[in-house]
Amino acid sequence: MGEILRILNKDYRALPVTIRDVAKKLDLSVTTVSRALAGYDDVASATRDLVIETADEMGYVPQHAARQLRRQRTETIGLIFPTSGSRFSDPFFSEFIAGIGDETSKRSYDLLVSVAPPGEAEERAYHLWTNSRRVDGFILVRTRVDDWRISYLTKENFPFTSFGRSKTLETSPHIGVDGCSGVKDLVKHLIGLGHRRIAFIGASEELTLVGDRLEGYQAGLEEAHITYDPDLVLEGDLTRAGGYEATKRLIGRSPYPTAIIGVNDLTALGAIRAAQEGGLIVGKDLAIAGFDGTVAGEHAHPTLTTVYQPVYEIGRQVSAMLIDLIENQAGSELENLIRPRLIVRDSTLNSKPAPAD
Amino acid sequence: MGEILRILNKDYRALPVTIRDVAKKLDLSVTTVSRALAGYDDVASATRDLVIETADEMGYVPQHAARQLRRQRTETIGLIFPTSGSRFSDPFFSEFIAGIGDETSKRSYDLLVSVAPPGEAEERAYHLWTNSRRVDGFILVRTRVDDWRISYLTKENFPFTSFGRSKTLETSPHIGVDGCSGVKDLVKHLIGLGHRRIAFIGASEELTLVGDRLEGYQAGLEEAHITYDPDLVLEGDLTRAGGYEATKRLIGRSPYPTAIIGVNDLTALGAIRAAQEGGLIVGKDLAIAGFDGTVAGEHAHPTLTTVYQPVYEIGRQVSAMLIDLIENQAGSELENLIRPRLIVRDSTLNSKPAPAD
DNA sequence: TGTACTATCCAAATCGTTTTGGATGGGAGA
DNA sequence: TCTCCCATCCAAAACGATTTGGATAGTACA
The missing domain is CATH 1.10.260.40 (lambda repressor-like DNA-binding domains)
Known part of the structure; x- marks a missing residue:
């Protein structure tokens, strides 16, 4: 039949x-x-x-819909990735999702994913998912200093956890990576090799991770009694192109810096490219380092010195915290601060600058 | 109040x-x-x-649940990524999701994502989402020759589209990348440079993309009247480690091949690493090429010759096709075969082998 | 004036669960 | 034999939307 x-x-x-x-x-x-x-x-x-x-x-x-309607809970968590789509390729992403995915499916939750650049589209997306009761909570990434998402969700009393801190963030559990101490370690490493003119290529200071890492840069310099020179801090945009452009400008100067720290790996990769095009030997004439610990850095030439953060594990934890929060299971502390780990590779290793600075 | x-x-x-x-x-x-x-x-x-x-x-x-219950439609599509979580980092992933995400949100659909390694967990995941009416359709990636997912969804008459072909796939719209002609172009390029001993590092032939590209390898050889040597075809696993191991074995031989094709970029990157550790200069002593066109290849040293496929665009299209299918809007043809584009870079460019083969 | 039609509105059923507040009957204890 | 209690079951009311099949009143036309 x-x-x-x-x-x-x-x-x-x-x-x-x-x-x-x-x-x-x-x-x-x-x-x-x-x-x-x-x-x-x-x-x-x-x-x-x-x-x-x-x-x-x-x-x-x-049937999920019927159960959800009756129980008024979706058993779904939302992740809206704050980026513009077309040329979006962040190695961070797949590992983070894998971490979230494993944890959520272990606790039989689902994961709803969207992509929206910060701004109006992002606001609409959050409004929609909260008001239509599409998800029980959100995971926030790339937090900003003044973060609309945080104030909105806090005001609505809607559960969320985040990867990254923020000054608007007071009461919600989150995982932070101590970018400050991470970069400070990196600066110490460079200073130990004899570097004194160290540049930093950042990004919009609206992003907390940028301010955090910049702070580490300054702290590292201060500890070595090197006066901070704002001219050595340029702004990129977390992409390879941003790092490339900024480095072009840096190596055009005289004297040019002997070391460059990129706020993330992609920035550093762009820097390497620019340096090599400029005829410099990276790791010898110029030290370059990044932050993230992505695969691409392992394969760069020279291999990239970086500060590693365990993205998979962070994804797992941040979703575990969220589910605990949704289910009112107390116990997870408010902030979990992860200390990243310096990985020294060839891009800085043989780069003792000339002793006469 | x-x-x-x-x-x-x-x-x-x-x-x-x-x-x-x-x-x-x-x-x-x-x-x-x-x-x-x-x-x-x-x-x-x-x-x-x-x-x-x-x-x-x-x-x-x-409220989404109420509407969904009444209309018996979720306006959600599902994507279950067939991989094991922990060390999962596929650059392909973020771009693909971005493509899907942009298209779905344009047509006000949502995207439900999960991660499950092929096997029992995967089957459970599909059963759950179909039977609980969690999604209106699926997007399949990394299709396999005998693909359980395809037979299951076909049997249940559940809408799906896929990126990749399969012998079990007869009636559902899909996008294929013509890996055969892509690799054939690559082989021609290598032969044009004088190579004759060209190795191929593949992966499980259960994956259609592997068989497809291997076919291109064989066709390219045949066209140049080079007899196919099964000893030059090794099996990796799409990861860097797989490419590394296989290459170690290849360059241990005498004579070793003058060119190596990796079934994907990660494999090729592993090959580069192994070759360099073995003291070979890639691009001169040994040509190496990949397939995908990922960012990491752009930054490798030497930069990686590869066959580029537009992953973002494929993600967009495959979800557009799915939504058309769900909404019974005819029009999208059954198969859309994309011809990938050869990108020649340094890893093969200066690798003319000694004329006396 | 009566009829037919149209424009505008609505009560109630429905989707598939979970939960509330009993109903029922049999056995134990007196 | 009569109570009372417990174990086991169930009818009906939610949850919040959409859809079906009218109802109502005003207008046009004869």
């Missing part, structure tokens, strides 16, 4: 079996079936076993 | 405004409000305007 329908009607699709079908088959009430499957103890254990068995062999799976 | 609740109750969260609230405020029926918002013409235009206006200023957004 199903077979006939299938043949007659191109649009045939098997109707999903509902709880009512199971109830009818067993001559039980819908209530009992529901409670049996939910494991309540007001149904006889013989009945319960029978219900579970037949539900299973009938292939019954509760 | 809301303010008081907010103070008294830590768990206070604003109740979303429902269509009933809007109806009550305007002293209209729920029906009329619904139909006004849906744009039916059986409501007076003055009423319609009023409804739209007040709904807007009350911040009314239809």
Whole structure:
């Protein structure tokens, strides 16, 4: 019969079996079936076993929409990636999602993903997902100093956790990477090699990660009693092109800096390219380092000195914290500050500058 | 009043405004409000305007679950990435999702993402999302020769489109990249430089993309009347480590091949690493090329010759096709075969082998 | 004036669950 | 034999939207 329908009607699709079908088959009430499957103890254990068995062999799976409507919970968390789509390729991304995905599926949550550049489209996206009760909570990445998302969700009392701190962030659990101490370690490493004219290519200071890392840069210099020179700090945009452009300008100067720190790996890769085009040998004439620990840095030539952050693990934790928050399971502390790890590679290693600075 | 609740109750969260609230405020029926918002013409235009206006200023957004339950459509598409989580970092991924995300949000669909390694967990994931009516359709990536996903979804008559072909795939629209002609171009390029001993590092032939590219390798050789030597074809696993291991073995031979093609960029990057550790100058002693066109290849040293496929665009198209399929909008053809583009860079360019082969 | 039609509105059913507040019957204890 | 209680079950009311199948009143036309 199903077979006939299938043949007659191109649009045939098997109707999903509902709880009512199971109830009818067993001559039980819908209530009992529901409670049996939910494991309540007001149904006889013989009945319960029978219900579970037949539900299973009938292939019954509760329809998500109905359950969600009744329970007013979606068991879904949202992630809106703040970027513009077309040339978006952030190695950070896949690892982060993998971390979130593993944790959520372990706790039988789902993950709803969207991509929206900061601004109006982003606001619309958050409004929509909160007001339509599309998700139970959000994971925020790339937090900003004045972060609209944080104030909005806080005002609405909507659960969220974030990767990154923010001055608007007071009460919601989050994971921060101590970019300050990470970059400070890097600066120390460079100073240990004899560098004194160290440049920093950042990005919009609206991003907390930028300010954080810049702070580490300044702290590192200060500790070595090197006066901070604003001329050595340029602004990129977290992309390779940004790093390339800024480096072009830096090596055009005389004297040019002997070391460059990129605020992230992509920036540093752009810097390497620019330096090499300018005829400099990276790792010898000029030291270059990044921040992130991406695959691309491992394969660059020379291999890139960087500050590594465990993105997969961060994704896992930040979603675990969110689910705890949604389910009102206290226990996760407010801030988890991860200390990143310096990885020294060839792009800085043999770069002792001339002793006469 | 809301303010008081907010103070008294830590768990206070604003109740979303429902269509009933809007109806009550305007002293209209729920029906009329619904139909006004849906744009039916059986409501007076003055009423319609009023409804739209007040709904807007009350911040009314239809609750997704309720609408979905009634309409039996989710306006959501699913993507289950076939990989194991922990060390997953595929540059392909972020660009593909960006493509899908832009297209779906343009057509006001949502994207549900999960990660599950091929096998039991994957099957459970598909079962769950189909039976619970969690999504309206799926996008498949990394299709396999005998693909359980394809047979399952076909049997269930559940909409899907895929990136990649398969022998189990007969009726569903998909985008294929002509890896065969792509690799053939690459082989021609290498032969043009004088290479004759060209190795190929593949991966499980269960993946259609592997067989496809291998075919191109063989076709290229044949066209140049070079006999195919199975000893020159090794199996990697699409990762850098796989390429590294295989290359170690290749360059241990005597004579070693003068050129190596990696089935993807990561494989080729591993090959470069192994060759360099073995004391070979890539691009001179040994030519190496990949397939994908990822960022990492651009920054490798030497820069990697590769076959570029427009992943963002493919993501966009494959989701557009899926939505058309879901909404029964005919028009999209069954197969869209994209011809990838050879990008010649330094890793092969100056690699004319000694004329006496 | 009566009829037919149109424009505008609405009550109630429905989607598939979960939850509330009983109903029922059999056994134990007096 | 009569209560009372407990174990087991269930009817009906939600949840918030859409859709079906009218109802109502005003207008046009004879």
